[in-house]
Amino acid sequence: GQAICAKGRAAPELVAHPDRLLYPLRRTRPKGDPDPGWERIGWDEALDEVASQMLRIRSAHGPAAILDCSRTGSLSMLHSRSTVKRLLYMFGGCTELWTNISAEAEVYAVHQTYGAKADYKSAGREPTDYVNSRLILMWGWSPADGTFGTGTLQYLKLAKQRGVKFICVDPRRTRTSWELAEQHVFIRPSTDTAALVAMAYVILAEGLHDQAYLDRHVLGFDEAHLPAGTPAGASYRSYLLGESDGVPKTPEWAAAITGVPAETLRALAIEYATSKPAALQTGYAPGRTRHGEQFHRAAYALCAMTGNVGTPGGNAGTSNGATGRGGIQGLPTGENPVAARVSSPLLADLLERGTAGGYPADIRMIYSCAGDLFNQLPNVRRIIAGVERLDFVVVQDHFVTPTARYADIVLPATTFWERNDVHTPWAGAGHYAIFMQQAIAPVGECRNDIDICAALAERLGIRGYNDRTEDEWLRELTKHAIDDYETFRARGLARLPAPDDAVAFAREIRDPEGHPFSTPSGKIEIYSMAIAANPDPYGLGTISPIPTWVPEPADPKHALRLVTPKSRARTHSIHDNQTVLARADRDDVWVHPDDAAARGIADGQRVAVFNDRGRTLIPARVTDRVARGVVSIKEGAWFSLDASGHDTRGCSNLLTPDLSSPAGATPFNSCFVEIERAG
Numbered sequence: 168g169q170a171i172c173a174k175g176r177a178a179p180e181l182v183a184h185p186d187r188l189l190y191p192l193r194r195t196r197p198k199g200d201p202d203p204g205w206e207r208i209g210w211d212e213a214l215d216e217v218a219s220q221m222l223r224i225r226s227a228h229g230p231a232a233i234l235d236c237s238r239t240g241s242l243s244m245l246h247s248r249s250t251v252k253r254l255l256y257m258f259g260g261c262t263e264l265w266t267n268i269s270a271e272a273e274v275y276a277v278h279q280t281y282g283a284k285a286d287y288k289s290a291g292r293e294p295t296d297y298v299n300s301r302l303i304l305m306w307g308w309s310p311a312d313g314t315f316g317t318g319t320l321q322y323l324k325l326a327k328q329r330g331v332k333f334i335c336v337d338p339r340r341t342r343t344s345w346e347l348a349e350q351h352v353f354i355r356p357s358t359d360t361a362a363l364v365a366m367a368y369v370i371l372a373e374g375l376h377d378q379a380y381l382d383r384h385v386l387g388f389d390e391a392h393l394p395a396g397t398p399a400g401a402s403y404r405s406y407l408l409g410e411s412d413g414v415p416k417t418p419e420w421a422a423a424i425t426g427v428p429a430e431t432l433r434a435l436a437i438e439y440a441t442s443k444p445a446a447l448q449t450g451y452a453p454g455r456t457r458h459g460e461q462f463h464r465a466a467y468a469l470c471a472m473t474g475n476v477g478t479p480g481g482n483a484g485t486s487n488g489a490t491g492r493g494g495i496q497g498l499p500t501g502e503n504p505v506a507a508r509v510s511s512p513l514l515a516d517l518l519e520r521g522t523a524g525g526y527p528a529d530i531r532m533i534y535s536c537a538g539d540l541f542n543q544l545p546n547v548r549r550i551i552a553g554v555e556r557l558d559f560v561v562v563q564d565h566f567v568t569p570t571a572r573y574a575d576i577v578l579p580a581t582t583f584w585e586r587n588d589v590h591t592p593w594a595g596a597g598h599y600a601i602f603m604q605q606a607i608a609p610v611g612e613c614r615n616d617i618d619i620c621a622a623l624a625e626r627l628g629i630r631g632y633n634d635r636t637e638d639e640w641l642r643e644l645t646k647h648a649i650d651d652y653e654t655f656r657a658r659g660l661a662r663l664p665a666p667d668d669a670v671a672f673a674r675e676i677r678d679p680e681g682h683p684f685s686t687p688s689g690k691i692e693i694y695s696m697a698i699a700a701n702p703d704p705y706g707l708g709t710i711s712p713i714p715t716w717v718p719e720p721a722d723p724k725h726a727l728r729l730v731t732p733k734s735r736a737r738t739h740s741i742h743d744n745q746t747v748l749a750r751a752d753r754d755d756v757w758v759h760p761d762d763a764a765a766r767g768i769a770d771g772q773r774v775a776v777f778n779d780r781g782r783t784l785i786p787a788r789v790t791d792r793v794a795r796g797v798v799s800i801k802e803g804a805w806f807s808l809d810a811s812g813h814d815t816r817g818c819s820n821l822l823t824p825d826l827s828s829p830a831g832a833t834p835f836n837s838c839f840v841e842i843e844r845a846g
Contacts, residue, residue, distance in 0.1 A: 189611025238538025260505030282685025316594025387694020488596020518553025
C-alpha cells in the first residue's frame with residue numbers, strides 16, 4: 168500500500184506557516200539583545216549591504232575571514248548549499264567546515280577499508296537484498312525512527328516475513344527494535360567498538376573466521392598478510408589475542424566497558440559468524456563519538472572476517488545502498504582557492520580562538536544557507552558567545568531559525584514547492600531520480616538560492632556565476648543519466664539502471680585480480696596502509712592502522728551518558744516550529760526507572776539536564792526502553808535561552824562537547840550529564 172510519513176504530511180504547512188519569511192530583514196539591535204528589532208527592507212538594500220560587507224571584510228582581513236556555515240537543509244541538485252559555496256569560491260575562497268556532521272566517521276572508515284574510490288553512499292546494499300540474509304544485526308540503526316531512505320522499513324518488514332532473524336544492539340529499545348528484533352542488546356554509548364572487538368576475538372578463538380576469504384581478499388588480519396616492513400605484532404589477530412599489548416580482548420574484557428554481559432557477547436558473535444549469510448547494518452550514531460572511525464572500521468573487520476563483504480545477503484557493514492546518485496550531478500562549485508578547512512564540531516573553538524588557536528583565520532563574517540548550525544553543532548552557548556563578536560552574519564532561510572536570530576541580514580528563500588529541481592534517493596539506494604516540479608509561485612518576496620547568489624555575484628564583480636536558466640542547469644546536471652529529459656520533466660520520475668550487483672563490492676570479491684579494491688594494497692584493509700603512512704591526517708589526533716578500542720575519559724561530576732537520536736517530528740531542526748507535527752514524537756528525556764528513582768524523578772515531571780557546558784529543561788519519560796546509566800534527548804529542538812543562559816526547550820546541543828574525533832567525526836554521543844528535578 169501507499170503511505171506518507173508525518174513529516175511528509177506536514178510539509179505543505181511550511182509554505183503557509185504564519186512565521187514564514189516573506190521579505191528581507193535587517194537587525195537594528197546588537198546581537199546579544201533578546202529582541203533583534205527586525206526591520207523590513209527591500210532586496211536591493213539587503214543585497215547591497217551583504218555585498219558591501221563581503222568586500223570590506225575580504226579587503227581588510229582576507230577571504231578566509233568569511234566562514235561558510237551553509238548546510239543540508241536542501242539536498243537537491245541545483246538549489247542547495249552549493250549555490251553559496253560556488254559564490255564564495257569565485258569570490259576568492261572562504262573558511263569552510265569540511266566534515267560530514269552526520270557520518271564523517273563512516274566516510275573516513277569506508278575510504279580506509281575499501282578504498283579511495285569507495286563512496287559511503289554506495290558501499291552498502293540495495294534494500295531488495297535484505298530478504299537474502301539469514302540474520303540482520305542492526306547496530307545503532309533505527310530506520311523506523313530516522314527513515315534512512317524511502318521504503319527501508321518496509322523492505323525490512325518484508326525480510327522478517329520471509330524468515331530473516333533480527334537482533335538489535337542499541338542503548339535504546341527503538342521503534343525498529345520493537346517492531347523487528349527478536350533480541351535487543353542494551354549497550355553503553357560510545358563503547359560499541361569494544362563490543363565488536365570482543366566479538367572478533369570470539370570468532371577467532373572459536374575458529375569461525377573464514378581464513379580462505381581472508382587470505383585472498385584482506386590485508387592485515389594476521390601476521391602473514393601485512394605489508395612488507397610492518398613491525399611484528401601489528402596485525403588485527405595479534406591485537407585481539409593480546410599479543411601486542413598483553414590484554415586479550417575477551418568478552419569479559421568488553422563486558423566491563425560496554426555493560427553487555429560476556430555471555431551475551433559470546434553468543435552474539437557465534438550466531439553472527441554461523442548464520443550465513445549475515446548482514447551487519449550499522450547506523451551513524453555509534454560513529455558520532457570521540458573515536459567513532461574505529462567503530463566503523465571494527466564493524467567492517469567483522470564483516471570481512473566472516474566472509475560477508477560482497478556476498479548476497481551479507482553486507483560491508485554500512486546501511487546505505489549500492490547505487491549512489493546514478494550519474495546525477497550537483498551544481499559545480501569549483502575548488503576553494505583558500506586552504507582553510509576546519510572540522511565541523513570545532514565551530515565554537517574556531518570562533519573563540521581563531522589564529523591564536525591554530526586555525527587558518529580569525530572569523531569576521533558568517534554566511535549560512537539551508538543550515539542551522541548554531542543549533543545543530545555542539546556547545547551552543549560557546550557558539551553564541553563567538554557569534555556575538557562577529558562583524559556580520561547573513562542567513563538565507565524560510566524562518567527566523569535559532570541561527571537566523573543572530574543574523575544581521577536575513578534573506579527569504581523559496582521552499583522546494585516553489586522551484587524546479589532534481590533529487591536522487593538519500594540513502595543511495597533505489598536507482599531512480601525525481602524531477603521536483605514547481606507547484607506554486609514563490610510566496611511573498613522569496614527568491615531561489617541561486618538567484619540570490621547571482622544577484623550578489625553581480626554586485627561583487629564576479630563573472631560567469633550563473634550563465635544558464637534553471638531548466639538549462641537541470642538538463643546539464645542530469646545529462647549523464649537521463650536520455651530523455653523532456654519525458655523526465657513531464658513525468659517527474661526516471662528509473663535508472665540497477666547496479667550490476669545489489670551488494671557493494673561483489674565484483675571485487677568475484678574477480679580480485681581484474682577488479683581490485685581502490686586501497687593501496689588492492690584488498691580490504693583491516694590494516695590501513697594509508698593510516699600507517701599518515702596516522703594523524705588532519706592534525707586532530709593519531710589513528711591506529713588497525714581498529715582498536717580507545718578508552719574515553721569519564722566525567723566524575725556527571726554520571727549519566729547522553730545519546731541524541733532523531734525525532735520523527737523533525738528532520739534535524741526542520742519542522743520544530745510546527746506544533747501540530749510535534750505530536751508525532753514529543754520531546755522528552757528518556758531515563759531508566761532505576762536512575763529516575765535514585766534522583767526522585769517521576770514520569771512526566773519537568774527536569775533539568777545539565778553539565779559544565781549548559782543546562783536544558785525538558786519533561787522526563789521514565790522507561791525501561793533505555794539502558795541504565797543512559798539518558799536520551801532527541802536532537803533538533805530549537806534552543807531558547809533565558810536570562811541566565813539556560814535553555815528552556817530541550818536542545819541537546821547545550822550539553823554536547825565541541826570536540827572532534829581524529830577523523831573529523833562529531834562526538835555528540837560521547838557526552839556525560841546529570842539530571843535533577845527542575846526547581
